[in-house]
Amino acid sequence: MxxxxxxxxxxxxxxxxxxxxxxxxxxxxxxxxxxxxxxxxxxxxxxxxxxxxxxxxxxxxxxxxxxxxxxxxxxxxxxxxxxxxxxxxxxxxxxxxxxxxxxxxxxxxxxxxxxxxxxxxxxxxxxxxxxxxxxxxxxxxxxxxxxxxxxxxxxxxxxxxxxxxxxxxxxxxxxxxxxxxxxxxxxxxxxxxxxxxxxxxxxxxxxxxxxxxxxxxxxxxxxxxxxxxxxxxxxxxxxxxxxxxxxxxxxxxxxxxxxxxxxxxxxxxxxxxxRFGMGIFPEQFKTLATLIAVLGVINLLYGAFLAFIQTDFKMVLAYSSISHMGIVLIGLAAMNEAGVQGAIFQVVSHGLISALLFFLVGVLYERTDTSLIENLGGMAKGMPIAAGFLLAGALASLGLPGMSGFVSEFMAFLGLFKELPWVAAVGTIGIIMTAAYLLRAVLGMTYGKAHREFTGVLDLKGVEFVPVVVLMLLIVLIGVYPSVLSAPLQTTLETIMLGIGG
Amino acid sequence: MDIQTLQQFNWSAMTPEFIILGVAALLTLLDLFIPKHLDRRILGWIGIAAILGAIVSVLSLAGGQVTSILHDTFRLDSFAIAFKLLLLAGSGLVLFLAVSYEPKDGMEEYRGEFYYLFLTALLGAMVMTSSGDLITLFIGLELLSISSYILAGIRKYHVQSNESAMKYVINGSISSAITLFGMSYVYGLTGSTNLLEIAKGLLTVQDTQHSYLLGLAFLMIFVGLSFKLAAAPFHMWAPDVYQGAPTPVTAFLSVVSKIAGFVIVIRILLTVFGSAASVGHPNQPILLDMQDYIAFIAGVTMIIGNVVALRQSNIKRMFAYSSIAHAGYILVALTTLSSNMFYSIWFYLLAYLFMNLGAFAVIQVVTEKTGSARIADFAGLYKRSPVLAVIMGLLLVSLAGFPGTAGFIGKLNIFLGAFYGEPHYVLASIMIATTVVSYFYYFGVMTQMFFRPASDETGKFNIPFGIIVVLVIAVAGSVLFGILPNTAFDFMTNNLNNLADFFS
Incomplete structure (x- = not known):
């Protein structure tokens, strides 16, 4: 055909x-x-x-x-x-x-x-x-x-x-x-x-x-x-x-x-x-690997620390995106199979997780006209289902085992520890910070001190379930069965490894 | 010259010029003799028909041998044909704008002149493309210039129009004088005004002193001609003239006049300075010594055009600076002197013709409706006339050089030339950085059109037939040559043999 x-x-x-x-x-x-x-x-x-x-x-x-x-x-x-x-x-x-x-x-x-x-x-x-x-x-x-x-x-x-x-x-x-x-x-x-x-x-x-x-x-x-x-x-x-x-x-x-x-x-x-940087210029990429690793760690830590002090949930997620893209850089800088695979996993996984979280932000904003963490405090009472998915999304984002975020972070760091252990060690602080800022923000919203009544606020309903459920399923699928991603990546990784001589 | 010699000439090579000349003369007479109360617009339509006829006759001449008549002063080669097509297409579209031009204070009394002066200006430009001699080049240039001076001031009772004509005449005369002075050096060195003979004569120049004189001649000719291109250092007239002149005239100056400017620059620089030996390197032409000067002018032009455009609040002034910037981009192609230079310049001018004339068509509609030409008048255009707003958006995107439009392919050609062979990193970087700067002002108009509410939502736009024609052609051209640029490239290859006969 x-x-x-x-x-x-x-x-x-x-x-x-x-x-x-x-x-x-x-x-x-x-x-x-x-x-x-x-x-x-x-x-x-x-x-x-x-x-x-x-x-x-x-x-x-x-x-x-x-x-x-x-x-x-x-x-x-x-x-x-x-x-x-x-x-x-x-x-x-x-x-x-x-x-x-x-x-x-x-x-x-x-x-x-x-x-x-x-x-x-x-x-x-x-x-x-x-x-x-x-x-x-x-x-x-x-x-x-x-x-x-x-x-x-x-x-x-x-x-x-x-x-x-x-x-x-x-x-x-x-x-x-x-x-x-x-x-x-x-x-x-x-x-x-x-x-x-x-x-x-x-x-x-x-x-x-x-x-x-x-x-x-x-x-x-x-x-x-x-x-x-x-x-x-x-x-x-x-x-x-x-x-x-x-x-x-x-x-x-x-x-x-x-x-x-x-x-x-x-x-x-x-x-x-x-594809272009590492694929076309593998040798030069190697010379820059340490620089890229350091940039990655800076991204990871900078994003994580600033996410910790934000009052707007959208800002938390924005800084969290910066932080998570740091993991992509860390994985690439490792220049080995685990690292690159981790970076690609992170690309896919973060795509799903951030789509999920921003969809939920959209739902919250539509109901309450705010995305400030403080103003959303206690939303779990009025919107238990949305709150549940929000928490699940956050857990995926911070890398809870069994979800997609874990696989990618684990592999990226595995790669970098092999090559540049000290940089990687500094980077791990970022992982701890990720858990801290996400839980602070999400718990502040779901179970935090209520500033308003959430009675009469509609929970997730109807067609809104489609994006949330589909994304959640995919996140869990990658988490428990990573070969849905790793199998297609096999040849790509082999080509890249051939290029960098790994 | 007796009658026999005259008859021996292959006059058919001049058919397009004869058509334009004849119709211009006919229109002058008609304007005198038809009764006063009759609408002069019919003259405009006759002019458009003449241009269509001329396009057909140019196309029928394409692909033939180089024809040289009148003792090599008139020369029909592929280069001439390629650029004549651009000039004719540009002028045709401008005439469509002109027949739809309805300023609020009226201009019935001199509408006749308005149309046939476009034709005489076009005739001057066409003669320039075919000149094999400094004299005919200069005559063509002056015919174009003088017609444009009058056109700029054609609204007699409009203060700005008068101011614009005055500034144009003064600046134009100075620059012509400088060009002519430069040409006189060339004549003095070689004793001939014929371009090919000059080229032959210069081959034998050995004396370095002569080479320095030639360098001086080059600088003066180029600086003088930069006036027509609206390139630095002779760009200052553009904003004032563009602002004051009637919109169709502005469109004409920004497109047709600029194309003619590039024609004469290429013709003179490449034939005259492409053959004389450089100082110190007898094997390379003196033109390569001059590359840095062209590069400098190109860089300055792009920077001035794009940066000053940011501060404009009048749409016509903004387009004046934008057209300065585009001249700078094309000069980058000229600087590189790479083998795809002709291609790049021709294609860029083709793309520029569509996108700029289309944009001026929209400007004409909007400014006539509101009576002023502030960029703020575009506010809420999307609400008032979605079609106009979307078309303008597309043309602006093309001017900014985004993919999918002809403007992008034009820039791509120029970049390719800049990195192919001897790379010009600095110049290309300036070009691309200033392109990003240009996003600010092009998207500033978009912001007005799409994001801002209209100050007055009343009244639909009546879009006259002539404007519709221009818009359709402009959009079709911008998109077609953006997605399938090979249609233009193949035309160049198949019919014009890639301008291989330029030097023969």
Whole structure:
């Protein structure tokens, strides 16, 4: 069977929804929401089908597609000097991220249908464009195409934050645009240097070429390019001094957008570091490993300490995201199988957990108009089910064994202890702090001193159960049966290990 | 020159120019003789038809041999054809804007002039693309300039329009004088005004003193011509002129006039300075010595354009600075002198033509409705006219260079040139950093359109037919060349042989 077109459909199916939405009148609230939600379903089904395809032991390379797209020619030459192909593909790692994206996108659409109060038409059109961008990022097989999808995610996110966010939304949207614009500017320079020097942007080809000593790139230039990549993706991840935009976005954006933002968009940074940073420049990555480990520990501790003193639960989660992305860096810096696997696990696991927690924040905010921990004190009385899931989500986040967070933290630290035990030892303080700040915040809300009556406040109901239950099940599934993730990652890890010579 | 020599010339090479010239003359006469009460708009439509005819005839000339007539003063090569197409397309769209132009204080008395002056300006620009001689180049340049001076001041009773014309004339004359002074050095060194002969003559220049003179000539020609590009150091006129001139004229200046500027810069710099030997390195052209100067001007232009645009509250002034910035980007392509330079510049101008003219169409509708040109007038445009707002948003995204639009591919071409061969890290970094700066002001307009409430929600926009045409073409062009840029590249390869005949 010919499967080459599957990925294109997967990536571009949300655009169909945009077309349908454009034809609908603005006032048809229910229809618009239904179309917006349904438009995410084909991508979800295809992503799951790809997962099954893999589980049945078939090759993911079946999905690869490569068509000539742009030819840059020189003066007076007929032969293209530089060619860019339209090429999509899937490795196990990419497939996991595509599944994660599709799942979170559908659940976010449900959240949006509940929480977004105005101009649904515009919201869902932008949201679907964003989904296409994200799916494209994870399936693109060359750097130019990656960059195109990467930038496509910026514009809808800017509008989603700036129009549907909370009070300081415009500031947050600008902050997002400029920081990420700078990040992608740096990324574009790296891509164009590679393109100009090697004549290709195909990621696999570049990976092979860089291993070849005859390629005309000095090791200094390679190191420079890797540092540039670290900055570019460091903005996205975010790495410590480049994080301030992300706090604003987490606090100001509407919950359904933060689910996407925290769940998927931040992960593009991790994906980029792993696939391009570590994949294309393995040797230079090794030279920077200690630096990256230290950055990771700084992220972990800085996020954890600041999360401890926040009064707004959204801020707690924002700092917690910074802290958890530190674990990704720690795992990568270990440069061994356990570490890298831990980092990738953390990427997926944090995507699910933060989507869950931000969905619950959305529920709370909708009922009570606040997300301050103090004001939510004693909510367990009025909303026992929501409180229960909140606690479960927090426990997953702090790494309770049996849930996804534990597996990833454990493996990342296992990796780093092997290579840089002292840095890792300092990092463990962060794990303790994680437990402390999450429990402080969540217990303060669920069982804390009540400032108001929660009678008459509705608990979780109806369709709201879908995101919560689905995400919780996935978190537990990964926790008790990690090979749902590790099996697809096998070949990806082997390739990376081959690159770094581990 | 007797009648026989005249008949021997292959006049068909000039068909497009003849069409424009003939129709411009016809319009002048018609304007004189048709009764006063008749709507002059019909003249505009005739002009548009003429431009369509000229486009067809240019296309039919594509792919042939290089034709050189009138003792090599008029030269039809692929380069000329490629850029004539841009000029014609740009002017055609501008005429669509012009027939829909309805300022509040009216301009019925001189509508006739308004249309045919666009045609004479276009004729000047077209002559420039085909010039093989300094004299014809300069005449083309002056024909374009003088027509534009009048166009800028065509609203006689409008103070700003007059101010704009005055500033334009003065600045323009100074820069023309400087260019001409530079050209005189070249003539003095070689004794010829024919570009190819100059090139041949300069090959034999051995004396280093002569090379220094040539360097001086280069600087003066380039600085003088930077006026037409609206590049530093001659960019100061742009904001004032753009603000005061009628919107279609502003659109014309920002697109067609700029394209013509790049045409003359490329023609002179590459033929004249591409052949003379450099000081100290006899094997490389003197142009490579000048690379740093072009790079400097490109860098300064991008920085000034993008940074000053941040502070503007008038949309036309903002677009003036934005157009300065875009000239800077294109100069980056010129600096690199890489083998894809022609491609990059041509494609960038093509993309710029669509996105900028489309944006000016929206500006024209909005400013006519509100009577002022403040950026704040765009507030709530999304509520008042969602279609206009979305189109403007798309064009702004293209101007900012986001993927999926032609603006992105244009920038990609330039970057590729900058890193291919001898890398220009600093210049490329400036370009990309200033691009990020440009997000601020382009998205500032978006903020107004989409996030802010409208100050007055009354009244729908009537979008005239001419504007609709421009918007449709602009959006189609921006998206098509953004997603399938190869359609343009293939045209270049298949019909114009990638401009390989430029030097022959």
């Amino acid at each position: 010919n499967l080459h077109w599957i990925l294109s459909i997967l990536v571009f199916s949300p655009l169909l929804g945009i077309v349908v939405l454009a034809l609908l009148p603005k006032t048809q609230e229910k229809v618009i929401k239904a179309v917006g939600l349904l438009a995410t379903v084909p991508a979800l089904l295809l992503a799951l089908a790809a997962y099954l395809h893999f589980q049945w032991g078939k090759d993911l390379a079946d999905f690869a597609v490569s068509v000539p797209w742009i030819q840059f020619r020189g003066m007076g030459t007929q032969e293209p000097v530089f060619s860019v192909y339209y090429e999509l593909g899937m490795s196990g790692f990419q497939m996991l991220l595509v599944v994660l994206t599709a799942v979170v996108a559908t659940l976010s659409a449900i959240a949006a249908a509940k929480f977004v109060k105005k101009e649904w038409k515009g919201y869902f059109m932008l949201f679907l464009l964003l989904e296409t961008g994200m799916l494209g990022v994870f399936t693109a097989e060359n750097l130019i195409l990656f960059f195109i999808f990467f930038e496509i995610t910026l514009i809808p996110t800017f509008f989603l934050i700036g129009k549907w966010g909370y009070f300081e939304r415009e500031k947050a949207a600008y902050s997002f645009l400029i920081y990420n614009g700078l990040g992608s500017a740096v990324l574009l320079i790296v891509i164009m240097i590679l393109f100009g020097k090697t004549g290709t942007t195909n990621i696999d080809l570049l990976t092979q070429m860089m291993a070849d000593p005859n390629v005309p790139l000095s090791s200094d230039l390679k190191l420079g390019l890797l540092i540039a990549l670290l900055i570019a993706f460091g903005v996205k991840l975010p790495i410590f001094p480049l994080h301030s935009w992300m706090l604003k976005v987490h606090v100001q954006a509407p919950p359904s957008v933060v689910m996407i933002h925290s769940g998927i968009l931040l992960k593009i940074g991790a994906y980029g570091l792993i």
